[in-house]
Amino acid sequence: MNFDDFNIRDEIKTAIGEMGFNKLTPIQTKAIPDGLKGLDLICQAQTGSGKTLAFAIPLLDKIFVPDKSPQAIVLCPTRELCMQVAGEITKAGSKIKKLKVLAVYGGQPIGKQTRVLKKGVHVVVGTPGRVIDHIERGNLELIGVESVVLDEADEMLDMGFRDDIEFILAATPRQRQTLLFSATILDEVREIGEVYQKNPKFIKISSNKRTAPKIAQYYCECNIKDKFDSLCRLIEIQDSKLILIFCNTKKSVNFISKHLKKEEYSVDAIHGDMTQKARDKVMNKFRNGNINILVATDVAARGLDISGVDVVINYDVAQNSDDYTHRIGRTARAGRSGEAYNLVVKDEIPRFNKIKKDNKITRRDAPTLGEIENFKNNRILNDALEIIKNENIDEYEKIIKRNDLDSSKIAGAFLKMLREK
Template sequence: MSFEDFNISSQVKQAILEMGFSKPTPIQQKAIPEALKGIDITAQAQTGSGKTIAFAVPVLEKIFIPDKSPQAIILCPTRELCMQVADEIGRVGSKIKKLKVLAVYGGQPIGKQTRVLKKGVHIIVGTPGRVIDHIERGNLDLIGIESVVLDEADEMLEMGFKEDIEKILSNTPSQRQTLLFSATIPSEIREIAKKYQKNPKFIKISSNKKNLPKITQYFYKCDIKDKFDSLTRLIRAYDVKLVLIFCNTKKSVDFVKKHLKKQEFNVDALHGDMTQKARDKVMNKFRNGNINILVATDVAARGLDIDGVDVVINYDVAQNADDYTHRIGRTARAGKTGYAFSLVSKDEISRFNNIKKSNRISEKQIPTLLEINEIKSQLILDEIKKSKDNVDEYIKIIKKNEANSTELAARLLKMIIEN
């Protein structure tokens, strides 16, 4: 199946093609045709499965541009996810002239958002708290809403937004279409679906088989006193561009950041005690490559969607399988490959064994200094083998110099690793 097979406008098809997508992901294949019929959907799909496009397409197809009042509202758990979702909807709708998409969230002056709302907006992407704020101030009237999307609904409920979500839904017309996307479907999600959706179609995309095939998962048993040394060895061995390290507490985040800085790694941290301005600054540094290692707690990293994260390292074992899935889903985005490593101390084994039941995680030993070079070499060779570039010109040069090809390859490899 390709996007050409969907009954959607040429503008949306062209925009998706220019974004580099030709084949829909499993969630897009299942959700888009159903949503285009106007029916309600409850979809279980992980972060990184392509769900934003799965709801962006049907939402955009219903927008009537001459009407400048809000026609769709997408609720997200965090400021970061709001910005990312609004940006992606803008890209999918980039060929639709005069389309207006606005992200509303806390941490940004409300006056600026109010001015844009008064000029006219077709699609609102917002955090529940800030959306409620605009409704109560009279800035946002939801009477013309035709589509409501709850994105990462389980995370919104975990963060205490249930009352806000229900208040927003009760302010929208009863004939609206409601699309609910969630990585897990706990009882609270089922209650909301029952109360606010009309005969929803349930779609489930298996996380293990379909969304995480390109993540190589390893775990390493180590004493708690050796954890930090183990961490640095893994970072050095895999020599990657972007690394995301998860810790369970702010104290642990601060410890890891401080000691990585001492070893001159380009690192910064995210945790719940930071101001929004400070968090934005760190995120921009990570996105722009000014730092290549980010240490974070689960709460601070909710909704993060950064392209190019090569490795996720669980410095502390996740509290449960769902949190583990959310963490490792930050790598291998958009069809790329990635690694997920977990450092497991004795007091974490029981918790980790529960996670391991639903994930394919192989045990490995922390690499020795000699093995670090071997791993680096193998990764480089794997990349070279994958290359489809024409090298005939270079083969001629090698032959002309009558060089021993094996020795020459070894010397080049040494130069690459050591530089």
């Protein structure tokens, strides 16, 4: 199947084509037909599975544009995921004239969001707290809502949003369609479904391996006293790529970022105790390439979609396989490939062995100093070979020949200059 096989608006088909999508992912194949029928769904699918389009297409297909009141609401656990989901829905609906999609979240002036809501919005994507804020201020009326989506439902419940979710669901019409998407189906997720859905159909997307084959996964066993040094050595062979480092606690995040800065790496950090404004500032630096290393906790990085993350390093082993999947899913986005490394100390081995059962993770020792030196030398030589292959260097060759210089020695001298500058 492809998207043209669905009986949906031509505008949606055109927009999805321009987004570069043609083949359906498993969650899209199973969820979209039932979503278009108006069925309530509980879908278990991992991050990066294409689930946003799986609910966006049924949601967009029944929007009646002349009615400027909210007809669909999507709840997300974090500001970052809100922005990502709203962006995806906007792209998928970009050919529907006068369609309005708005993301509402904390950390942004509420007045700006209020003004847009007053003008009329068809789809609201929001964090539970800010959605309730707008409801209580009279800015957001949900009486006309036909579709409700709970995205990353397990994460919202883990973060303590159950009361908020139930408050919002109670403010929507009983005859609405409710689509629930979750990486894991916790008891709390099932309870929400039992109370607020009508005979929901359960869809589970599973595979023998939890993670994408385009992510090469490795682990390095190390002593606790050598762990930071091993981290630095891994970074040294990454050739200035965008690197995301995960820690289990805010204390570890602060420790790692502080000491990497001392080693003169281009690094910053995000965690849950930072203000939204401070987190936005750091994220913009990472997205814009002003820093190439970001150290984060799971909650702070949940829902991040940063194009171009090449490497994920788990400085602390993830708490479970689902957290591991979320972490390494930050790389290999949009068809790219990526790498994931795990630094494992003795106390973490039992937990890591459980994760390893679900994932193909290859053992690899941290690079030695000699290997790092070879890597850096080869990187310069490869760059030189690219110049020889693709650029005109005749004038520079003449200078070497005119001065009767030994080419191998002059090349060695230039390599020394580049390495020691």
